[in-house]
Amino acid sequence: MKNNQFARLSVDHQTVLNELQRIHFLDDQVSQQATVADTYRLLLRKAFLKAKSGNDFNSKLKNYLAEPGTDLVTYLDAKKPLTPEVFYLVALQLLDFLVGVDYEINNPIAAMKKMQLPMVEAAGPWNKDQLLDAWYLLLTTHTKDGQTFLDQLTNQGYFAPFYHLPVSMKPLFFNGKAQAVFDTTKLIRDVVYVESSVDSDHDGKRDLLKVEIIRPMDTEKGLKVPALYTASPYNQGTNDEAGVAATHNVNVPLIEKQPNELSYPDIAFHEDESQLPDPRPVAGESKQATETFSREQSYTLNDYFLARGFAAVYSAGIGTLDSDGIQTCGDPQQTEATIDVIEWLNGKRRAFTNRTDNIAITAWWCNGSVAMTGRSYLGTLATAAATTGVEGLKTIISEAAISSWYDYYRSGGLMIAPDGFPGEDADVLAIETMSRMKAVADYELNIKAYFEEQMKQMAQDMARESGDYNTFWDARNYRKKIKDIKCDVLMIHGLNDWNVKPQQVEKLWQGLRDVPVTKKIILHQGQHIYINAFRSIDYTDMINLWISHELYGIENGAKELLPNVIVQDNVTPENWTAYPDWSDPEQPKTTYNLAEGELVMDKVGHKVLSFQDHLPDAVFNRYAAHNDQWEHEIKSEEKNELSENRLVFKSSPLDEDKIIDGNVAIHVKVAVNQPFGMLSFQLVDYGEAKRFNVSPSPIQGMDLGYRWREDRLREFTLAKFPTPFKMITKGHINLQNRANAWKTDELKPNQFYDVAIELQPTFHRLAAGHQLGLIIYATDFGMTVRGNQDLHYSFELESCHLDVPFK
């Protein structure tokens, strides 16, 4: 086990004393203790919350070993001096580490160092000040259970007596982070209806948006709190069966496209200037909501902060149950509606208590500061909102977010499905998230006809068959407005996310380089997951530090302390490293040439290699049914049914570890026997090794407060058995889109063309002894159309090369 804490502040001794006092560890009784041993015992007494009597406490203390052969009661009774060895042997037990697994009894210090647990370095025996410093540090140190020791005490009720503090003393910060001094059994749940600035269902009325709010009871006593706002189209339910029914068939041929001379201005999207209906008249005002709810679809990160002095705000937006409008899958109206909620929170827009009475209600309990949170579509809307520069939005924490919908459903002039969802497209997602469908009367009587017509239009506009970037997609490209971003941006993305692919975040990262906001990024080894309950990294602490600063204005140095880039290593579990940058465009690239079966540094001679794309029906059907088998066999060097349907090139084994950092580029000279064609590429790490499991392993439940909600602690572990390879990254291109994604070129059969492509960006450690591999093929069973057509591709090797940005 290895501890990686990026959000722990180092503070001076006076701050230690002040903060320990603030959370009642340091009080008159502690101050008055004459000996270090008695002081230590008193601190421990405060930490053993389950024991109500002194003897109960002693019983528990007797379970702890102070030194080999001596329990802690005996040790303290003997008034022996407190040494670092004793303190840290006990600390390891308090932090739930295991003898023989994590540490040895006779050398606790070595284990502390090995696990990267922080220590007071002063040699022993310690005086009282050193003990207090060490206790402070211990409180901020992660236990084996993935949270700080203070959080562990919090979950046992340490801060329950603080619930009754006057609001003037709330929120309470310790080590720069907000603490759980808010009673989660007394949270207030309101529903309001924000009057948006869109009329997406064209009924002549501005769309009302249902907003669910959870706020601490203390707001009723005058406390103003910031809002963690999660815009989630899934939040009011989804139409899964309707989504499945709308899913497109991917077993269709690739088609020949008519060449054109389009340039970007021809297809650029321009804002709709149509007139917005007038706002509703206000019939009255109220401070009290008249609608409530029992259980929101929550996000555990928000849950954690609900105990710490933040409100959580959920809105599903246009087209969802109890709101107006229709789902548009990422268009500007959806962005508008998303920020309308922020404008209300920030006092700049109206909301009503219900859909009929026009009684206005303000966010009087909110301090006007908002952060957006959420993963996938949720993070996408956070990104969209940020690009508007809306006031009040201080930061977004966007996890696995889309920055351009074209890159989600298309690529290089091809339909490219998000991994695991072949046949999904913008219309499918719109139908799936149109939860207004669940209100049967509202849907049938008011909106069904219009929505179905809009969906027909969308199916046409999104141009699934062509795969080209067009006006429809340009309207859904948030990156066009990166320069308008005014809030700080914290990005989190999985390097193995083939649903929302890494390019989505990398292009946002690149676009933000010159934008005068603070931006940070965390890249993990997961797929499309969230990482706020990972054992080896203090993700939640980082967010706490970040939003305590952003939303409460606490001067905790968050922007300086958190590294610009944190990357989880792909070879050694539990390794997270800080870097100044990712995918630096200035990073020089190493060029490999393509020889038969090889990636080489030397120039290669003339040679043409070919592969076919067609498969026998039975084989095709097997792969169509079992994408995982195809995924394995396309890379496998064992002879299999794809051996003739691809080209493999491998480097010689590496002498030392090398890190690929950013965009790998490929240039090929290719000919195909038809007037259309596509290419797919996979960059592969070849080498027998025990690799990370695809998904993190669940470890145990994790409390998010005292008798409050829970998350599940997880961690990436190595697979039990070695595997011969793993895909690093991939990319696809339509051979008729050699110039760009919107312009269609002619493709003459059997004529050689130069084609260049950048693969999805990555950060990958290629271990010494491993080989870099490149697979070139056409049909990607998990992502492209699967026409099983008679296509033959040929490559002039001397004009092919691979450019790799080794760090």
Add this chain to the structure above:
Amino acid sequence: MKNNQFARLSVDHQTVLNELQRIHFLDDQVSQQATVADTYRLLLRKAFLKAKSGNDFNSKLKNYLAEPGTDLVTYLDAKKPLTPEVFYLVALQLLDFLVGVDYEINNPIAAMKKMQLPMVEAAGPWNKDQLLDAWYLLLTTHTKDGQTFLDQLTNQGYFAPFYHLPVSMKPLFFNGKAQAVFDTTKLIRDVVYVESSVDSDHDGKRDLLKVEIIRPMDTEKGLKVPALYTASPYNQGTNDEAGVAATHNVNVPLIEKQPNELSYPDIAFHEDESQLPDPRPVAGESKQATETFSREQSYTLNDYFLARGFAAVYSAGIGTLDSDGIQTCGDPQQTEATIDVIEWLNGKRRAFTNRTDNIAITAWWCNGSVAMTGRSYLGTLATAAATTGVEGLKTIISEAAISSWYDYYRSGGLMIAPDGFPGEDADVLAIETMSRMKAVADYELNIKAYFEEQMKQMAQDMARESGDYNTFWDARNYRKKIKDIKCDVLMIHGLNDWNVKPQQVEKLWQGLRDVPVTKKIILHQGQHIYINAFRSIDYTDMINLWISHELYGIENGAKELLPNVIVQDNVTPENWTAYPDWSDPEQPKTTYNLAEGELVMDKVGHKVLSFQDHLPDAVFNRYAAHNDQWEHEIKSEEKNELSENRLVFKSSPLDEDKIIDGNVAIHVKVAVNQPFGMLSFQLVDYGEAKRFNVSPSPIQGMDLGYRWREDRLREFTLAKFPTPFKMITKGHINLQNRANAWKTDELKPNQFYDVAIELQPTFHRLAAGHQLGLIIYATDFGMTVRGNQDLHYSFELESCHLDVPFK
């Protein structure tokens, strides 16, 4: 979707009125309504808990469709008559069913019938009495979300106003089941230390057992509640790494055993008569516990009942953190310690407030009635407890429970691992659950030496190498005392559970036939899972009905209403059928003879077939690393590397569906080329079909009360793609244990012997057109030792047959 509710009581109209009054749906205002429409609107008003104002309510009501083209507000305003069509169209919406998926707007009645949702049959228009009958029925009907409509309202806070009822009005029952009228934010959490009747660590003192109790606040006001007691050795944590380190190597040879003439009395276990230390003196008494806890390792079924007037009691027992003693893996001391907690709850045993002060504390809040709950080891201890006939234990709800530890780690004179845990054994489990290890000082200074010595002894006594049933295992066979069971027994088991195999429950079921207690069994299609959050069956309602009767003495007819046997069908999802019996010993069997490659009804001539067990090293290693591949290929008819290492026999395709109900028996005449050998058998369902996924699919979160804990709703669904076969059941035998599991016979190389074996019991529908298959082989990569020895097995087919209990 298909609804299967077994726990819904049919009641007369007067009871409808009384019970609707009891839960405040029927009150003066409702009684006074003149029209059916107004009554209906008022009932709906009470069910729309989120809307605080009348207009909010109307807004919500407008979302519901009353008939094609008319929303519910418009319909009610028009004072139109209430027909079954209108009521059930609205009901389907209230129950969260989906238009176009579950029902069509123009025919709600057909959908109600198809989904097996209950209806008031009276033709419309309804009068007020009929409406109230229908409303009552609706409240007891399952929604699409896996709970009754009343439970759904409960989760939205329907019963929150009932929290303040006087204790004389609690608990509150509706339709025979306890309702959630207890405030879960005010639960009281106590720890006590029960003085047990064992001294398993031989320290001269009776072992103290830590017990965690959660009880309603109302107990402080005089309410006495029953206890749901879960004995879980995992409850205070596990030593996973130590368990892994202790795991045995399974790549070891099968050995030749010395023949013997043992009979059962030679190996029978007899109770230890050693003297128990004196009880502790009592130094005082208290009603108040002095130790508490923040979060127990809970079981969701208990959580559900904590809101409904039951206490939850958890104890990890001997050898666990904060208790005395050592882990013994199922020996009589563990059983004793398990029931000692019941004796305390029933007022017959002493507990103390802590480990040192000898202050006695009674379970004064308990009504003396106890049910035991839990799955796997937890259900096992419930079974063990039941066999003692301990007073106060009214029923056990044992899920996937072991009834004899020999059958868990051994079978037919062989070491047979629970599926998924090769190398595990009794000692490994004892080490893994010895959570006293986590109290470092206590473990190192007080118990480590003794425990390690005991583990050495256990490793010897359990006789892993021989695989025989001996005194060690006889001590751990709870079935010896089935006749002593005095409580009612509810058993739940997965027909695909190859961890705790179906024999464990079937032998208990058989043993209980003549025991004068009520016994019920539910067999599901899962592996080693629990089923208390399944959409298609009202499991939790059944338990509620059951324990409301067993623990509160409510005369709700639970014993008569619940079927003796409920079995989930393996072909059609969401089908649960009631049967009078399972595995009836009188069930006649159909005999198949073994011909080359075939199972036939006709007599077969003389023919010898053989297979070898040895595999090339590379193949062996692959299967050892990937048991799933072995599992597939041993049954596959495609040529593979196991084709010579097994025999396959298949029946002709079935003309019609047939159900195998109980124990399949096999008789073979076999010779082997060594003086030792083993046989494995798999009964296989051959036939291309979309079968159930191995694990149920998660659907959504499910509340267990109002703002209380949650479970996750699940359901078995059909796999996306067909598979050619599925194992029905299996069995193993050591050829030296032809007589029984304790007596070793001589095995002369190359001499033919008659060997008979019963496979694990099953209940399996073999669909028309499918074929019954039998695979005979030796090494079972997931379960047996894997010696990869040079073994050849031959069979005289004319003396081989298969006896199948078709229902």
